[in-house]
Amino acid sequence: KNEVEQSPQNLTAQEGEFITINCSYSVGISALHWLQQHPGGGIVSLFMLSSGKKKHGRLIATINIQEKHSSLHITASHPRDSAVYICAVNVMDSNYQLIWGAGTKLIIKP
Amino acid sequence: NAGVMQNPRHLVRRRGQEARLRCSPMKGHSHVYWYRQLPEEGLKFMVYLQKENIIDESGMPKERFSAEFPKEGPSILRIQQVVRGDSAAYFCASSLRDTSYEQYFGPGTRLTVT
Numbered sequence: 335k336n337e338v339e340q341s342p343q344n345l346t347a348q349e350g351e352f353i354t355i356n357c358s359y360s361v362g363i364s365a366l367h368w369l370q371q372h373p374g375g376g377i378v379s380l381f382m383l384s385s386g387k388k389k390h391g392r393l394i395a396t397i398n399i400q401e402k403h404s405s406l407h408i409t410a411s412h413p414r415d416s417a418v419y420i421c422a423v424n425v426m427d428s429n430y431q432l433i434w435g436a437g438t439k440l441i442i443k444p
Numbered sequence: 445n446a447g448v449m450q451n452p453r454h455l456v457r458r459r460g461q462e463a464r465l466r467c468s469p470m471k472g473h474s475h476v477y478w479y480r481q482l483p484e485e486g487l488k489f490m491v492y493l494q495k496e497n498i499i500d501e502s503g504m505p506k507e508r509f510s511a512e513f514p515k516e517g518p519s520i521l522r523i524q525q526v527v528r529g530d531s532a533a534y535f536c537a538s539s540l541r542d543t544s545y546e547q548y549f550g551p552g553t554r555l556t557v558t
Contacts, residue, residue: 375533377549434486
């Protein structure tokens, strides 16, 4: 079993829909990251969370440390949101090592 | 302020050849991390380097792979005698300090071994 699990693996939705991507982890962490990878391959950091909730534009990220679970939400989704969304965690005993989820491939249809 | 640069973006090698992947960190960054992304899999940590030092290479295969980050010039990930299983995207990230909170990623190098 992977230490970081994402669901769903693939998600196709219509423009305007509310999107939720989930991330569960089984190790002790100091922080959790959500990143976006576009078809060209580049990786962009979206959020870093250690507790609670963060919002940036139409993106919202939440984390529940007790339940070892995080969600990434996209409101009013748009075709340009189509990308792979990746969850990664900082393990507790390392400043720099990230354990990565396999990613969720999101396609938003116009 | 240029971001993390990687070159080449795409590299094709025949089995048995050597592959050299280069990473120029963001200006002022002295910490470099290499990750590998196999097809349909998540990224995996390979190695963490500071200028002229390998700090953690726990994710590097024991044979054929090596990495360096010289005092001058880019960080190099070198794969000798490539095999088909080395085909992957290799990402480099850099940071100002030794914390992943501030890692900035390059566009990646896609290695294809034929």
